[in-house]
Amino acid sequence: MSVGSVLSKPEALRSRVGAEIILSQLDELPTLPAVAARLLALTMSDESSTREIVQLIESDAPLTAALLRRARKADLGLSAEATKIERLVPLLGFTEVKNLILSLQIFEALPKPEDNSRAEERRREFWKHSLAVACTADLLASRSRGQRPSLKNEAFVCGLLHDIGKVAFDAKLPKSYARVADRVELQRVCICDAERDVFGMDHTIAGKRLVSRWGLSLSIIECVWLHHQAPEALPTSVSHPDLVRLVHFADHLVRRQGIGFSGYGQFDSSSEIAGSFGLSEQEITDVLDKLPERMEPFAELVGLDPTVSRTLYSDSLAKANRELGVVNAQLLGQNRELATRCSTLDALRRFTGQLHANAELADVCMAAAGCISTVVDATQSMSFAVDLRTGLAYTGMWTKSDGHVRPSVFELDEASDSALIAELHGLRTAHGLMQARPSLEPFWQRCAGSASTEPIWLVPIAFGDDMVCATLFVVGRATLAQGLVEAVEWESLSSAMALAMTSARVRLDSNRLSEELLEVNRRLKSAEATRVRLRSVSMVGEMAAGAAHEMNNPLSVISGRAQLLLGDCQDEKLATALRTIVDQAHAASQIVSDLMSFAKPKPPSPVLQSASDVLNTLCQRWRAELRSQTIQIRSHTDDHNTTIFADPAQVEEMIGALIANAVEACGEKTGHIQINSPSRKSDETIRIMVEDDGVGMPPNILEHAVDPFFSSREAGRKRGLGLSRAFRLAEINGGRLWIESTPEVGTKVTIELPARAACESAV
Amino acid sequence: MTADRNKSVFTTGEVAQICKVSQQTVIRCFDSGRLKGFRVPGSRFRRIPREALITFMKTNQIPLDSLDSGKKRVLVVDDDEAIVEMFSELLGRDGRFEIQTANTGYQAGILTEQFRPDVILLDYKLPDINGTAVCRTIRSNANFEHIKIIIISGVADPDEIEELRAVGADDFIRKPFDINEVIVRVADMVSAA
Numbered sequence: 001m002s003v004g005s006v007l008s009k010p011e012a013l014r015s016r017v018g019a020e021i022i023l024s025q026l027d028e029l030p031t032l033p034a035v036a037a038r039l040l041a042l043t044m045s046d047e048s049s050t051r052e053i054v055q056l057i058e059s060d061a062p063l064t065a066a067l068l069r070r071a072r073k074a075d076l077g078l079s080a081e082a083t084k085i086e087r088l089v090p091l092l093g094f095t096e097v098k099n100l101i102l103s104l105q106i107f108e109a110l111p112k113p114e115d116n117s118r119a120e121e122r123r124r125e126f127w128k129h130s131l132a133v134a135c136t137a138d139l140l141a142s143r144s145r146g147q148r149p150s151l152k153n154e155a156f157v158c159g160l161l162h163d164i165g166k167v168a169f170d171a172k173l174p175k176s177y178a179r180v181a182d183r184v185e186l187q188r189v190c191i192c193d194a195e196r197d198v199f200g201m202d203h204t205i206a207g208k209r210l211v212s213r214w215g216l217s218l219s220i221i222e223c224v225w226l227h228h229q230a231p232e233a234l235p236t237s238v239s240h241p242d243l244v245r246l247v248h249f250a251d252h253l254v255r256r257q258g259i260g261f262s263g264y265g266q267f268d269s270s271s272e273i274a275g276s277f278g279l280s281e282q283e284i285t286d287v288l289d290k291l292p293e294r295m296e297p298f299a300e301l302v303g304l305d306p307t308v309s310r311t312l313y314s315d316s317l318a319k320a321n322r323e324l325g326v327v328n329a330q331l332l333g334q335n336r337e338l339a340t341r342c343s344t345l346d347a348l349r350r351f352t353g354q355l356h357a358n359a360e361l362a363d364v365c366m367a368a369a370g371c372i373s374t375v376v377d378a379t380q381s382m383s384f385a386v387d388l389r390t391g392l393a394y395t396g397m398w399t400k401s402d403g404h405v406r407p408s409v410f411e412l413d414e415a416s417d418s419a420l421i422a423e424l425h426g427l428r429t430a431h432g433l434m435q436a437r438p439s440l441e442p443f444w445q446r447c448a449g450s451a452s453t454e455p456i457w458l459v460p461i462a463f464g465d466d467m468v469c470a471t472l473f474v475v476g477r478a479t480l481a482q483g484l485v486e487a488v489e490w491e492s493l494s495s496a497m498a499l500a501m502t503s504a505r506v507r508l509d510s511n512r513l514s515e516e517l518l519e520v521n522r523r524l525k526s527a528e529a530t531r532v533r534l535r536s537v538s539m540v541g542e543m544a545a546g547a548a549h550e551m552n553n554p555l556s557v558i559s560g561r562a563q564l565l566l567g568d569c570q571d572e573k574l575a576t577a578l579r580t581i582v583d584q585a586h587a588a589s590q591i592v593s594d595l596m597s598f599a600k601p602k603p604p605s606p607v608l609q610s611a612s613d614v615l616n617t618l619c620q621r622w623r624a625e626l627r628s629q630t631i632q633i634r635s636h637t638d639d640h641n642t643t644i645f646a647d648p649a650q651v652e653e654m655i656g657a658l659i660a661n662a663v664e665a666c667g668e669k670t671g672h673i674q675i676n677s678p679s680r681k682s683d684e685t686i687r688i689m690v691e692d693d694g695v696g697m698p699p700n701i702l703e704h705a706v707d708p709f710f711s712s713r714e715a716g717r718k719r720g721l722g723l724s725r726a727f728r729l730a731e732i733n734g735g736r737l738w739i740e741s742t743p744e745v746g747t748k749v750t751i752e753l754p755a756r757a758a759c760e761s762a763v
Numbered sequence: 764m765t766a767d768r769n770k771s772v773f774t775t776g777e778v779a780q781i782c783k784v785s786q787q788t789v790i791r792c793f794d795s796g797r798l799k800g801f802r803v804p805g806s807r808f809r810r811i812p813r814e815a816l817i818t819f820m821k822t823n824q825i826p827l828d829s830l831d832s833g834k835k836r837v838l839v840v841d842d843d844e845a846i847v848e849m850f851s852e853l854l855g856r857d858g859r860f861e862i863q864t865a866n867t868g869y870q871a872g873i874l875t876e877q878f879r880p881d882v883i884l885l886d887y888k889l890p891d892i893n894g895t896a897v898c899r900t901i902r903s904n905a906n907f908e909h910i911k912i913i914i915i916s917g918v919a920d921p922d923e924i925e926e927l928r929a930v931g932a933d934d935f936i937r938k939p940f941d942i943n944e945v946i947v948r949v950a951d952m953v954s955a956a
Binding site: 545548549550551552553554555556557558559560561563564567585586589593596602 | 922
């Protein structure tokens, strides 16, 4: 992966600017030494004579000395007396001498990084690589068929210089280049990419700039610039494609051999390139076999390890092996990591698969417990979500032995669970796998049914301030801390669970809200109905009060006049009629009065009284009244200390109305009326039930039972104000009244009244 | 000639007749200040207001019978003409009562002053003023303290009745009523007066 590819635009721009600065710094590098420059020029013109070359070399005494000394030392087949360059040149051939000198001088030309063993090592490795490529290119060129002769002359130089850009970078910017080398080593990226990331350009560009400035030939420039290009991708405008290909191929072979440092790059199929040079696989192998031998004099000359020829192979192989080992270890690590991720992902997939659209917190807890148990192969696992506002705990407990997962919801007690609650508060900010603290053990025990003998592990699933979630689990093995930490992608697991919990929580909240809304709506409706009813009752009151005045006047006149007439009346028949007029006028007036007292009852004057006294007195009175009838009245109070806090007259009227109603329900037949007041010691209210086994009421009548003037009896017989008045009186005394009734079975009317003064006062 | 005993101002002659004394005695009492009164402006004629006469008779222990007609005066106050008529007829037929009627609180006030009823049958709800206010006004005048007030109302709210009694009502009759009951109540009130 190219690190540069992820650079943002401004950063890319910065790199370009940086690249220009770096190029200008490269320009400060020294030019090529005079002898090397001249030698290269001579090579290129190809018109030089041996004499000229000898003179040129001899003009540089230290070079001459070094060349001879090293040539001797390297045992290039020179006899002891071969102390003169003029002997050396014909012996080795012009090209070889030139190559030796260039090898010696070119790298020396560039300043060495300051005293730094790593940089020194790097420089040596560059050297080794460049020499190897040069020698390989030379060997390949000498074996290639059908190529132009100059190929052989230039192959070595081009190979030698192809990576000059790296050396230039390293010479001028050693610290930055150390970063490039590190990155190549650690991240196994292509060296060109690493260079581009650090410098904004790679060594091919830097090298091209340098060799251009040195005035070297176009063939060298092209090789330096294009040696990384795949042969088939070379532009047609390239003047020396064969040389470029040759260097590319040599570079490729040397890299494959792992000789020296050149960074990493992809290895192309070599047989194709080899074919283009007319070389067989065998010939390539021959070239590589000869390479150490060919490299040796140069290595000796430039002061590289003299044992290079003997150890090069084994070193290379060892190094390749080492690198392979490193790569292998890295791959293994990546593999493990991938396997972990894969199993985590798998567990997460199952986890999310278990969640449905309406999953509640307990469902999520169950799914999470199951998920964790598969990830860590737990014997038991439990997930919980605790609402810290309400103290409600939602849990899911999974047990391996039966493979079942059990949900439970319970309330934490502020007093007895205080340590647990404090611990839960602490978990809100915790992360990662940890061992559960002892204060969590009772929680585990409550869900698991028994304490755990193994350590309990905990993974917090944090979200929100007032909700804390976590997963607890127990594994069969006693110690596995480190293994578990690495074995699971805890972060991914807990964040996925947190997400599921959050959405369940939001759902819970929204459900709660809508339920509350529904309840509020219901109460609002009921309050509205009560308000409408009270309003209509109060309107009836106003109307009745007005009517009482308006109607009582004419009724008084009717009644009074009739009475006056009655005084003079001798005719008995007429007198009866007049008496009826008087009675009916009074009856009509009574109706109006009743209606008014229903709508505007006298405000109650509540008194604390004994329930049993009140009921006994009433029963006695009614028994006396019904003596001749076939109806029995019984009363029963559980507790003689039970009290009623209400207006005594109104209580009497209420219960009287209910008894009257019950008596009427029993009609002519034998009936039983039971008055009960069950004990409700802890309550603020007392209930008095009047039950009869009379005709009962069908629902359509029950619905209107407390409406004023509604009567199930035939119209006109008697108006029905008894129940409605009792209902109203219960209401104004701070109580209520309701009726349960089954046709042909009986009716039960319950009055609930305050038992104590502390109760809410009247409506 | 028999003095109009319902008059509010009497001459010395009429007072002599009512008190069954000579006119000279009346004049002497008037002049000495024992019988309060006034002289008609521009003349020397003496005039005695009814209250002054009653006070004089009471002071001198002269029976007040001769001042009355013998009948008890009843003022019926109701805005409903039919009610008023019925009461007039009812009480008139009894023979023991002298009746006057009013339809408003204002009329009731004037007639209380002029007619000096023994009993007022007062409808609680009048178009201009309610029974409580009428009671309070009558009771605020010491000259009317002997007047009995019976409230007649279509609404018998115990609290209202209590309030009316507090401001000076003597009895309460609910509409519609038994006529005999009304007669008995009125007669009771009169005899107590």
